[in-house]
Structures are given as C-alpha cells and as structure tokens.
Amino acid sequence: MEETLKNPTRPRAEKNYPASPVGISDFERIVGEGYYYIDKTLLAREIWEAGQIILITRPRRFGKTLNMDMLRCFFEKRSKSRRHLFENLEIGQHPEYMALQGTFPVIWLSFKDIEAGDWESCFKAVKWRVREEYKRHEPELSGALDDYYQKQFRSILDDTGDEVDFESSIQWLSKFLSDVSGKRALVLIDEYDIPIQTAQKNGYYDRAVSFFRNMLARALKDNPCVEKGVLTGVLRIARESLFSGLNNLDVFSILDEKFSDKFGFTDSEVDRTLAYFGLGDRKDTVERWYDGYSMAGTRVYNPWSIINFLEKRKTKPYWINTSDNALVYDLIQRAEPVIQRKWEALLSGRAIRGVIDENIVFSNLHDSVDALWTVLFFSGYLxxxxxxxxxxxxxxxxxxxxxxxxxxxSSVQRWIRSAGGADHLDRLPEALADGDGETFRKSLQNLAETVLSFHDMGGDEPERVWHVFVLGMLVRLEKTHRIRSNRESGLGRYDIMLIPRRPEGPGVVLEFKKLRKNEEPKRALQRAFEQMDEKKYAAELDDFNAGRKIAFAVAARGKRVWVDKREWGGEAVWG
Known part of the structure; x- marks a missing residue:
C-alpha cells in the first residue's frame, strides 16, 4: 500500500491545499499538522450517550481506526493536554461534552493487520500489541502498584506471562489504571475480528475464538473498572459464542441508524470537500465510482477512495486494491445455479434478493448462500x-x-489468468466485437478446457455459467461498447448485448442455449436465432444507430461449446 505524507510546499490546482491524509489514522497528527480532516468528532457525544459496551461494524477502510484514535485523544487524560485539538471542531462547540475531554484513563488496542498463518504467530502479534499498551502506561503505573499487582504488570510487560495471563491482560490493566487514577477506564478495541477471520482461513479458528472470547469476557463483562468499552470490526461474530459472556453488548451495524453518518463521507461532506479542493466539476464522476453505500438510509461515499482521489485526482479503484478480494474470488468459483444467477444479475447492474444474518457463522460460509451474501454485504461489496x-x-x-x-x-480475469487462460483474455472479446465467429468459438472452447472445471459445467444450467463467464471478460470492451445483460429489448430479454459508443460501430447480441436431451447442436443454435428474431433483439441496436448488427448463438453441453454467427441483413455463417 502506498502512503503519501504531507508536503506543504506541493501546489494543488491554483493554491496550496492541505494534504489529504492517505494512510494516516493518527488523529493528533492529522489535526495538529494541518491535514485535511472531515469532522467526525460528534461521534464522541454519541458514544457517551450509548450503552456501556458497544460494537460498531463497518467495512474495512471506512474510518474505524481514525475514529477510534479520535475517541482516545478526546477522552484520555494525559500530562500534556489535547484540548486544543478539539476546540475548533464540532465537539468543541458543546461545552457540556468538552467537560469530559481528557478526564479518563484509556486502554487502546488495534488488532488491525494481525493476519498470521498459524496460532503461534497470531498469539505473538497479539502479545506485542498488548505489551505496547502496557508500556504506554508504564510511566503513570510504575511505582504506583503494590508488589502483587506490580508482579502481574511486569509479567505482561516483560512477556513472562502465559496464555491465560494474556487473556486477563486487559482486565488487569483496567484495574491498575482505575486504582491509580480513581476513575474507571475506557477500553477501545479496533478491528477485533481481523484475527478471527484470518484464523478461519488458516485452520486455527477454534483456538483463536477461545482466546479472544476469554479476553473480551474478562475485560468487559461486569468489570467495575470499565466505564465504557467500544469495539469496531467488519463482522459481528456472535453465534460462535465469541460474545456469549457479554450480556451488556449493544451492536450497531450498517443496518442501524445510530452512527450512520460517522463512518464514511456523506454527500454534503463530499460536496464541500470537492469544492474546497477545486474539484466540484468532478462530482458526477466521483459519485459513480465511490458513492452508493446506504447506512440505514444515510447515503455515504467510500472514505478511503475519496481521500486517495483528492491526492491523485484520478478515478480508479483505490479501496478494492487494498485487499486480495478473496470473497469475490470465492464467489466466482462457486457453481451453484442460484449463485450464478445472482452474480449474473449483479454484474448486469440489477439487484438481488438476499437474507442478511448479522450473527455470521464463518464455518457456514461454504454451506450457506445467505452467509455468503451477508459477508459480502458487511464487507462493503454489496x-x-x-x-x-x-x-x-x-x-x-x-x-x-x-x-x-x-x-x-477483474476477479473473473484473475480466475482466467490463474488457470492458464491469459492468452484468450484479449482475443475473445476482440473477436466478439469484430464479428469473428471462428476465433470467438476457438477462444471460448480453449478457455473451457483450461479454466472451467467439469464441476462448473456439469449442473442443470451450464448456459448460465457460460453467460457469467463471458460477461465478466467483456470488461475489456467497455471503452468502445456499453455492456448490458438480461435487459428488455423489443419483445423479450437478451442474454448479453454490446452497444457501440460511437454511431455506426458494430453492435452484438449473444444468446446462450443448453443442449436438450438428444438435441443436435445446430438445432440449439437455430433455437437461439429464432428467439432473437421473434423477440426483435436488434431493436435496441437500431435505437443506438449501430452499423453492423451481429448475432452470436452459443450452445453448451458441459465443457463443449458450439457457436454460430449471423448478421441482421446478412447470411448466417457456421462457426
């Protein structure tokens, strides 16, 4: 990941703008050094007014870590005051809440980026984070604890404690801080679920869940030394009993109205920001690329992508490129007809129906379609x-x-490349747009043999797999054609249509058919052409003043494919 640091001498447009804080989640640095900051400080008020133990779930890179660090800076009592950071921000206009600023001991842990391949490495990383927090509080606790508690404190700080000791480490630290300061502590835990998700992928899930369940229960359940606990993550992992001991936990997801405008940038915030940076004329483009998220009815933009756009002034994938997108890749490779149909609809710009289960069960991800849509939804892909x-x-x-x-x-193309089909990524869409039936057929057949498994194609609806497969590849033609799928045209719905962006350019319609029992390939292809004629699929191409109007019929049986091509106004050509 590329991080851009502040350079106050770099010109932006016609004046020097403050740098956008790409990759920086240090609130004190952002505000203190004059980076551009979209004010979310009223989150402190909402947190104070909410329940004692709170879990807020949001997609990755949606401002969770920065907001949590802001809360630390707001509530934490330190020898050097941070009050000046807030006086000109929104929370600074509320004296009743500013009275809380700098008055509590705070425990601050982030499990962000703990993505270890085995439990031993994960536990080592967790211990390091905990020990760093103990070290941060060493000046105020050193010499203030009696011998018994000093021994406990040193066992964590010096890494002589065992796994059970580290399960109790947050609970212990809250008692130490409360006893010394005379006030209950705030516990802030950022990205609590990253180690759990990684454990599921790498085979040590039960061990990780057991450890974190004990750590969180001891720290947050009926702990008289904790004033408030705030956790953030992507998912609520509840049915696995990670939070089974916490009967005082309030969960606020992207389906809940509370905090809906505190993570991600609202439309008005983006308007003001683009205008300030002299980019107001780019609003429509920015909206198409990075808007579209609904947080309980509140419309928000992806903050990571907006910040990167301000820095680089180019619209391209920023948020997506911060992850391996394994969830999407997994979706592509799953061959159940219901998933193929819904993925086809999503790629075509249509909505699907899905059940969202907020109590996600990771072990059910490959057995439950609802679990898959749930993870994609809470992760920000839907x-x-x-x-x-x-x-x-x-x-x-x-x-x-x-x-x-x-x-x-792009995940379709990754799938094709990884399976040895890279040579056909350019050849197939170009042949389709050029009306080259023979090259299109050969490329499609070769891709089937090198990329599509028998399992992919052996179901009741192989034509849907072909449909989705080809649709995903056609992204390479979007500069020259609008790509539409399963849309009304004339009297019916076509499978895929390529509409030329320039008048008189070639337009293409594809229709996929599964071979019926004992049916000859030529008959299936003829059925496709008859449907295209009967339903008048060429009508939409006429509306867009296409020059050549090319029809491709594709018949499939398992991994075997047959292709025929004709042009409206011309003769059919067997491929």
Missing part, C-alpha cells in the same frame, strides 16, 4: 437497495458503485 421483509432480514442488494463492479469483473 449495499441495500430496499427492504423486502425486515422481520425476516430479507433485502434487495446491489453492487454499490463502479469501483466494486470493476472488482467483480
């Missing part, structure tokens, strides 16, 4: 278009913006 039945947790879901859509399409 957003709510509308509620179908909130009592059943059923919603209409869609891709939020162009950045995420590009991720889905």
């Amino acid at each position: 957003t709510v278009e509308s509620a179908v039945d909130e009592s059943l947790h059923e919603y209409r879901l869609k891709l939020p913006n162009l950045e995420v859509k590009e991720c889905f399409k």
